Amino acid sequence: MAKVIAFTNNKGGTGKSTLCANSAKITAMTGARVLVIDMTSQTTSSSLFLGEIEAIEEADTILSILKKRPDKHIEELVYESPKGIDVIASHVSMAEAVTQLSAMQMGKEGALKREIDRIVNDYDYIFIDSPGDLNELTANALVPADKVLIPTRLNRTDFQCTETTIRFIKEAEAFIGARQTKVIINMLDDRYLPSGIWSASHTGKLYGLAQKTFSDVLSPVTIPDSADIRTAFDRGLTLVEYKPDGEAAKRIKELVKCEVISE
Numbered sequence: 001m002a003k004v005i006a007f008t009n010n011k012g013g014t015g016k017s018t019l020c021a022n023s024a025k026i027t028a029m030t031g032a033r034v035l036v037i038d039m040t041s042q043t044t045s046s047s048l049f050l051g052e053i054e055a056i057e058e059a060d061t062i063l064s065i066l067k068k069r070p071d072k073h074i075e076e077l078v079y080e081s082p083k084g085i086d087v088i089a090s091h092v093s094m095a096e097a098v099t100q101l102s103a104m105q106m107g108k109e110g111a112l113k114r115e116i117d118r119i120v121n122d123y124d125y126i127f128i129d130s131p132g133d134l135n136e137l138t139a140n141a142l143v144p145a146d147k148v149l150i151p152t153r154l155n156r157t158d159f160q161c162t163e164t165t166i167r168f169i170k171e172a173e174a175f176i177g178a179r180q181t182k183v184i185i186n187m188l189d190d191r192y193l194p195s196g197i198w199s200a201s202h203t204g205k206l207y208g209l210a211q212k213t214f215s216d217v218l219s220p221v222t223i224p225d226s227a228d229i230r231t232a233f234d235r236g237l238t239l240v241e242y243k244p245d246g247e248a249a250k251r252i253k254e255l256v257k258c259e260v261i262s263e
Helices: 016-028 044-050 095-102 108-116 136-142 156-176 202-217 227-234 247-260
Strands: 003-007 034-038 078-080 086-088 125-129 147-152 180-185
Touching: 003 016, 016 034, 016 044, 016 125, 016 147, 016 227, 016 247, 034 044, 044 086, 095 108, 095 136, 108 136, 136 156, 147 156, 147 247, 156 180, 156 202, 180 202, 180 247, 227 247
Parallel strands: 003 125, 003 147, 034 086, 034 125, 147 180
Antiparallel strands: 078 086
């Protein structure tokens, strides 16, 4: 039975999609059967694994199952990526899915889980790349998730949105049960860490605030701010394809070992 990992945050630009996609690729490299479900209108994960996705019809994307009466079932939407991962593609019109789900009187939060249940034994890991809004789509990502990873940058605005996301998850637990949750400091220059030369700066002190604010849900693994991540994506590559021995790739491998495959 697959372990389902959802990446989310009530804030755009925290690196959810790049962390999700790169973590999925690294996990697949262990020999695991991996599926990525893209629920974002930016289609970042879909594009990275499938290339140009403009030719994919809306009916062949995640949109077709997020409704009261699905047009298709999830197993009909699976695309095989040459990168060794299966993908359920997203669509630029994901806002339409929110409308579709809102129109459902009952069970709208479980639309995705009902479909995942059909294929849960076909994979070892399912990664969900969810949007930067706390709406019906995010709820659908949380319901099937065994673990929720929340990337955040080292600034107060991101912290506030991360706290809002955690509250959203906690409130949902009354209906869906407890979810393992971890906050990941992303895009961090290591010089701001306690052992770094800038640890005494304002930004450096924010790391201490993060430790206090997120306490036991803060992952010990931080992801560096690296041009390699952006350059790899621009070239249609995951980080381990572009620069497998770089520091950013090493750190995401550590994240996968610590937060994905350790349990």
